[in-house]
Amino acid sequence: MAAGGTTRKCVALVTGGGSGIGRAAAVRFAELGYTCAVADRDLPSARQTVDLLKTPGLAVQVDVGNSASVQAMIQTTVEHFGQLDCAFNNAGIEGTARAKIADYPEDQFDSVINVNLKGVWLCMKYEIAQMLKQERIVSDPKKWAGKPDLCRFQGQRGSIVNTSSTAGLGLMPEFAPYCATKWAIIGLTKTVAAEYAKEGIRVNAVCPATTDTPMRDRFEAQWPDWQAKTDASYPAGRVATPEEVAEAVTWLCSDACPFATGEYLKIAGGR
Template sequence: MATSTRKPVALVTGGGSGIGRATAVRFAELGYSCVVADIDEQSAKETLSMLQTPGIAVQVDVTMTTSVEAMVTAAVQRFGRIDCAFNGAGILGASARIVESPEDAFDRVMDVNVKGVWLCLKYEIAQMLQQEPVVSDPARWADKPDVCRFRGVRGSIVNASSHAGVNPFLYHSPYCASKWAVLGLTQTAAIEYAKDGIRVNAVCPYVTATPMLTLLKEQSPPDIQHMLDATGHPLGRHAAPEEVAEAVCWLCSDACPFTTGEHLKISGGL
């Protein structure tokens, strides 16, 4: 077991835009070295240029085992370990009621949003299990030997679910199903690896001002457009990606060592 005296390392999938980009930027502001991964390598490189700390941009297709494994390998080869991961890569899918939804569209959403998270968990956790637990501040916790911070942690992971993962959302049954599934994966991984010093949690943002919101507005039928209107929200606005990023970084940090298997709604009162 070691005391952390180096920059921690964060891996972010979907880091080329939206919440993923904001999260990578925030990790860097907090002093993390960052691995920015996205299926669009150019957008990942653009995010990398925004960071204040060392990092690398990696092209990844989260639906492919070889690609996810290569992403984790690249992170470890560059930085030696992965302390935190945000599995933020995901897609919305087409807008349609169940009867009109094509089967291949369902398969694609589940492949990216569920299998993608599962594959990332699989290889991130496998790496974390090989890592020596790190104690952030042993002197502070010397009289509390059972507290997680004193015992040391191997890693912390946050998965991107959604408000649609805890509530129904019209015309987007594959997306809802996928985000509910992410919560199941999160809770299962959390209890399977809790004693190994690995925490796994999820965030469930409501409508956030990202490129996905633009797509959602363009393809959604008129009868749900009011749900996307910021003026109807209790706070009178959409969430900013940076607000979700703050929650992700907090869940990844050692500020909440007893928090695992949880999902944090970021919905402004909804």
């Protein structure tokens, strides 16, 4: 829902908003006029992001893998801003292990699953519960005059984007748990989108390829042989910027694509 095209101000929530793709998305949401709650495990980094925003923001501490913490994040957001229109469920970790499955440590499997998969599931569970309490937004009739009436007459309650990865469309040897969570996010996205399409809640995913963030820096530092191939392996000759991913996220959240739900958008420089 574009802030300019609706009957009320839009509120966006970004998890993993203290760094990388999440920070760039929060900045872009604010540029577009959204009010933004920036949630991260690392509260100081969330506060740094809020300092970059053009609209009033709110920093919230959250562990997305913890149910009580996720519920508190949404409650705090709604207490401050009155509603929740868009959510970008983006917090994720790569894990600290790199190994084939026979040697992959079980505690790292649990950790990656907890943040990347259960975290997205928990966030959607409580975001949607909040969105269902909200009245439907009727989009700007002038914008949609003569267009299919999905948006104009049914209205929308909210829009969610989840961060998958190109790893969720292919292989990532020696990072099987990470790869599995990113495939799972696409399954969750498609299923939940179908569950709530009639309720006016859209759910989509983005699948970025390697993106120039602190996560990429960690890969390079820990496993230079794995990372070294990436720039040259893209037809574009480089990896993505977080701003390029953020642009796709805010577009998917916006009123520009009211009939897009259950989709995943690959952002991979032609690969």
